[in-house]
Amino acid sequence: MLQMRRSFHGCIRNLIFNMEPLDFTGVVGYERVDLDSCLLSEKPRLALQEEDSKLLPEPHPPPRPQQCAMDGTPEYVPNAHQFGLTQSSHFVLPFNQLAVRKRLSVQLSIRTFASSGLIYYMAHQNQVDYATLQLHGGHLHFMFDLGKGRTKVSHPALLSDGKWHTVKTEYFKRKGFMTVDGQESPMVSTVGDGTTLDVEGKLYLGGLPSDYRPRNIGNVTHSIPACIGEVTVNSKQLDKGSPVSAFAVAQCYAEAQEGTFFEGSGYAALVKEGYKVRSDVNITLEFRTSSENGVLLGISSAKVDAIGLEIVNGKLLFHVNNGAGRITAAYEPKAPHTLCDGKWHTLQANKSKHRVVLVVDGNAVHAESPHIQSTSVDTNNPIYVGGYPAGVKQNCLSSKTSFRGCLRKLTLIKGPQVQSYDFSRAFEIQGVFPHSCPGSEP
Missing domain, CATH: 2.60.120.200 (Jelly Rolls)
Structure with missing residues (x-):
């Protein structure tokens, strides 16, 4: 049902309906419409003399819709x-x-x-x-x-x-x-x-x-x-x-900054013997990207137990499954395309028993499982960062899109144990360039 009664003012062309182009010259009826002509045209800007500029204000173009940052071609x-x-x-x-x-x-x-x-x-x-x-x-x-x-x-x-x-x-x-x-x-x-x-x-x-x-x-x-x-x-x-x-x-x-570059086609695999998430873990990292989708991190198991961090349609999602069903803390920025602006963003993902907290650039979102007796994520698989191989199952990731951009300062904390990860020590790596991130710090 239409909520607006005002008629459209402007020009329409190349209208296709159900894969068929519609010809306005064959319409059954019309009112106050000029067929096969458009009387609107872009008016050329007039060159203003210095004294005229005080009388005629500079016209402001309508704001362009915000979009993700553009990837420039790096120089070497x-x-x-x-x-x-x-x-x-x-x-x-x-x-x-x-x-x-x-x-x-x-x-x-x-x-x-x-x-x-x-x-x-x-x-x-x-x-x-x-x-x-x-x-x-x-x-x-x-x-x-x-x-x-x-x-x-x-x-x-x-x-x-x-x-x-x-x-x-x-x-x-x-x-x-x-x-x-x-x-x-x-x-x-x-x-x-x-x-x-x-x-x-x-x-x-x-x-x-x-x-x-x-x-x-x-x-x-x-x-x-x-x-x-x-x-x-x-x-x-x-x-x-x-x-x-x-x-x-x-x-x-030619311009470089601290970080590791993920080209959007691969992943880095850490902890070959398998990482045990169990009841508590705190993950911190920094990322910058120009994409609205991409896997950040996944740790899974042969069962359903898993955790996952991913960007999906411009939102950052932290998934946890203790074995009794997935819960998700979802961060959606107030301004669209914030996370894909090519700037560095901080992330902290904390799992404590049946509760999870996701903090992005200081903004916290919470989630918790109704099954409070289920507190442990029983994993024993490697940590996959930036993506994962086609033959590997990830129970807490909804996307298979590899991350494109840079990551740095990945740390996993369990109680007093603080473990920082160096991507050059990954036991398997594809499409990832450790200690090499193009661009200059803002």
């Missing part, structure tokens, strides 16, 4: 490479090992948000002689051994700011030192009476192969989540276009 840094996509991302680059026996000078440009990782490594086959540069606690540490004991040089500069830095490590005449953006570290005398650095002509850049076991450089051996540009050894630029070997290395975004 030439001759720079992103490491840290897995724990063993790396390049192996050849160099002249004879040239570094008496003097070693390695210079590179680097950009990272990370606080730890291996930047470069070289060693003799027996690993007695070696040289390495590591990031630990946000600071750089250059270590080398001429066969008679380890020498360590540290630099006070904080590297983990997401900006480009030029780093140079040097050993010469029984002295070791490091320069960051022109700022030199104190010189350190070499340990022992060794006089030459005898290493293989292989520079491991960005990390080490998974089957290589370094013995003398401590536990910071994982790939550095960083973008590394040009590299020189004793002033000779290394050819990263022809590595001896390469694994899990990608291009670098």
